[in-house]
Amino acid sequence: MDIVFSPAHRRQHGQAELTDGRLVPVYEHPGRLDAVLEELARRGFPAPVEPEDHGLDPLVAVHDPAYVTFLQCAWDEWVAAHGPAHDALPLSWRAPGMREDREPTRIDGRLGYWSFDAGTPVTAGTWAAAYSAAQAADTARRRVSAGARAAFALARPPGHHAGSRFFGGYCFLNGAAISAQGFRDAGVERVAVLDVxxxxxxGTQQIFAGRPDVFTVSLHADPSFCFPFFLGHADETEGGTHLNLPLPKGTDWPRYLPALETALARIGEQEPGALVVSLGVDTWDGDPISSFKLQTADYRRMARRIGALGLPxxxxxxxxxxxxTIGANVAEFLEGFEETPAAT
Ligand SMILES: [Zn+2]
Known part of the structure; x- marks a missing residue:
């Protein structure tokens, strides 16, 4: 499997995030990806390739150009107002009854205008890292469009919480959405996105809401107790173009598998021409911010079933x-996927 990786990911290294009433060291840090890279090399995966640079076009295919411009400028505006000593974090958000049509001019207000949480620090390197991650997802898609069975965008910051006009949940640019839209623009009539x-x-759900050409599915911790809290319930079907499968605390493989099989059956019914997988391994038993109980070997089982769809x-x-364990969990997934044949 082709692996696309950019060392520019290391430029996103926030100092702190707001969790449990405290500012704590960020969980989403460069060591995550470096650990994956090391494990893949140890297991003999091919050396990764760097992303191609296709400019802003793939980004603005799914994100509001004004939002993209904000991301490019946010750190400089923050430094002009507050200096470079601390990360930029939003302070205030709109509530019902407040105005959405007036974008603030001061950076503190603008951060809230374009975001939905305080766990996602903007730093000096955020734009460079997020841009490289977006290009990695786009490059992986281009490789598959050119004939590869599969490709892996080993990229960060992650993307699936980022919507067309907002950042949050450590995410700024939605690589999975960029890949899915890229498939569409390359002529694939129907694309499926599976978020595990x-x-x-x-973010992915919001970007493709009501789009019959992109079927989006997410298996996740029930938002009634888990971030992002305000989206992800089972009744959000977007006219049949979306499927949410919220799961309880402590979900282990025997309880996860039926939901995965439901997801894969629904994807199969849609007869998509390509698949994008949002691969999070924070479902692992022992993840510091999560509550599921998947074991490392379960990622191989998961990938074998996903790969059995036979889709690019x-x-x-x-x-x-x-x-x-992030490296082992990702490697198990990739190896499991590679054990499955492509459809002929
Ligand atoms: Zn997650």
Missing amino acids: DYHHGN TVVVMEGGYAVE
Whole structure:
């Protein structure tokens, strides 16, 4: 499987995020991806390739150009107002009854205008890293469009919480959505996105809401108790173009598997021409911010079933915060996928 990786991911290294009433060291940090890279090399995967640069076009195919411009400028605006000593974090958000049609001019207000949480620090390197991750997802898609069975965008910051006009949940640009839209623009009539991250893929759902050409499915911790809290319930079907499968705390493989089989059956019914997988391994038993109980070997089982769809597939790295096992969990997934034949 082709692996697309850019060292520019290391430029996103926030100091702190707001969790449990405290500012704590960020869970989403460069060591995550470096651990995956090391494990893939140890297991003999081919050396990764760097992403091609196709400019802003793939980004603005799914994101509001004004939002993309904001991301490019946010750090400089923050430094002008507050200096470079601390990461930029939003402070205030709209509530019902407040205005959506007036974008604030001061950076503190603009951060809230374009985001939905305080867990996603903007740093000096955020734009460079997010841009490289978006290009990695786009490059992986181009490789599959050119004939590869599958490709893996080993990229961060992750993307599935980022919507057309907002960042949050460590995510700025939605690589999975960029890949899916890229398939569409390359002529694939119908694309499926399968999100197996522990958290609901709210950004992906929002971007493709009501789009019959992109069927989006997410298996995740029930938002009634878990981030992102305000999207991800089972009744959000978007006219049949979306499927949410919220799962309880403590979900282990025997309880996860029926939901996965439901997801794969529904994807099969849609007869998509390509698949994008948002691969989060924060479903692992022992992840520091999650509550599921999947074991490392379960990722191989999961990937064998996903691969059995036989679809041209892009896999995009999302979450997974247990640095000691993230590499093994991802490698098991990729090896399991490679055990499955492509459809003929
Ligand atoms: Zn997650």
